[in-house]
Amino acid sequence: MTAITFRHPLDFGRSGRFARSAVLLVATLALLTAPGSSHAMDRAEAVKLSRKYLTSDDEEERHHLLRQLARYNGTFEPVLRELQTVRFEPVVSGYLPEEHFTVSDLLDKHPDDLLYFTIPKSYRPDRPTGLVIFMHGGGRSTSRYAPRYSLDFPENSDHKENSQLGDLFDSTGMIAVGPSSPDKRSYYRWCLRESDEYLADVICECKSRFHIDDDRVLLLGHSMGGFGAYHHVQRQPDRFAAVIVNAGSWWLAHWPVIRGTPLFIV
Structure with missing residues (x-):
């Protein structure tokens, strides 16, 4: 079985840099999100797009994903938690x-x-x-x-x-x-x-x-x-x-x- 836990965003470790990047991404989205958007997305889609953004090396793709993520108007804490998930083997x-x-x-x-x-x-x-x-x-x-x-x-x-x-x-x-x-x-x-x-x-x-x-x-x-x-x-x-x-x-x-x-x- 695999386990799921959450790490502090400032912890170093296997996913430390990823976690810190996730914090910055969510902070950026909090500034860009337009409440009441007519094309709001659900949390699962926001997490999926966020993972793509954090793992992409293509600047154009990242910009496109960020524009998509700006449609998310839910709360950010659950998204951040899922992005910081660590699975132990x-x-x-x-x-x-x-x-x-x-x-x-x-x-x-x-x-x-x-x-x-x-x-x-x-x-x-x-x-x-x-x-x-x-x-x-x-x-x-x-x-x-x-x-x-x-x-x-x-x-x-x-x-x-x-x-x-x-x-x-x-x-x-x-x-x-x-x-x-x-x-x-x-x-x-x-x-x-x-x-x-x-x-x-x-x-x-x-x-x-x-x-x-x-x-x-x-x-x-x-x-x-x-x-x-x-x-x-x-x-x-x-x-x-x-x-x-x-x-x-x-x-x-x-x-x-x-x-x-x-x-x-x-």
């Missing part, structure tokens, strides 16, 4: 290692970073699913392959001495993503200011691939990632439904800034 459940960013803007920013996914068997693209972001441990010398030790399933791993959490993530029914930590020049990779935007980019990438529930994005950090979890719960508490820390600590803290975001120390 079915995906195979299980472990998905060593993925690169697929959103072009994000791939340009993070060409060497890797993403490791665990997709639960219960995932369906027609309904929103929670997301767990796992920040791995390590230090300055830790490679970009570090998340593989945690996102895999125990029965599949060649590293039995490490903690494979695939079964645990699968049991939650939530999608898990383990990004490689940024900036190998520092020991404090998850605590750097640039990691704030990096996590936002990871979420954006996940939302371009999967039907993610915006209200159920959790952050889990272990060791170096635990330090990062304390950092992020104070830097951007409104981005996460809850933050979980394992084997982490902090240097400076002002806890009132977490604004009620649940913080679990395990």
Whole structure:
């Protein structure tokens, strides 16, 4: 099955530019539309012509379509919603290692970073699913392959001495993503200011691939990632439904800034 959801027009992602163009188109139509036109069209026709306009590279055709669309005298919000529709494709459940960013803007920013996914068997693209972001441990010398030790399933791993959490993530029914930590020049990779935007980019990438529930994005950090979890719960508490820390600590803290975001120390 396919799923339908709506994205904010300023979101980057698979359809980000299309969505922003749709907003501009609808704003233009709002100025051009003549109320009470004798040849008014219905919403379905307006959506159909709008899609043609947004995907056409022919300037003359676009001008002709815009003149046709000016006959639409209904409300614009339903048209905009349909134009911003994102349909998610079915995906195979299980472990998905060593993925690169697929959103072009994000791939340009993070060409060497890797993403490791665990997709639960219960995932369906027609309904929103929670997301767990796992920040791995390590230090300055830790490679970009570090998340593989945690996102895999125990029965599949060649590293039995490490903690494979695939079964645990699968049991939650939530999608898990383990990004490689940024900036190998520092020991404090998850605590750097640039990691704030990096996590936002990871979420954006996940939302371009999967039907993610915006209200159920959790952050889990272990060791170096635990330090990062304390950092992020104070830097951007409104981005996460809850933050979980394992084997982490902090240097400076002002806890009132977490604004009620649940913080679990395990």
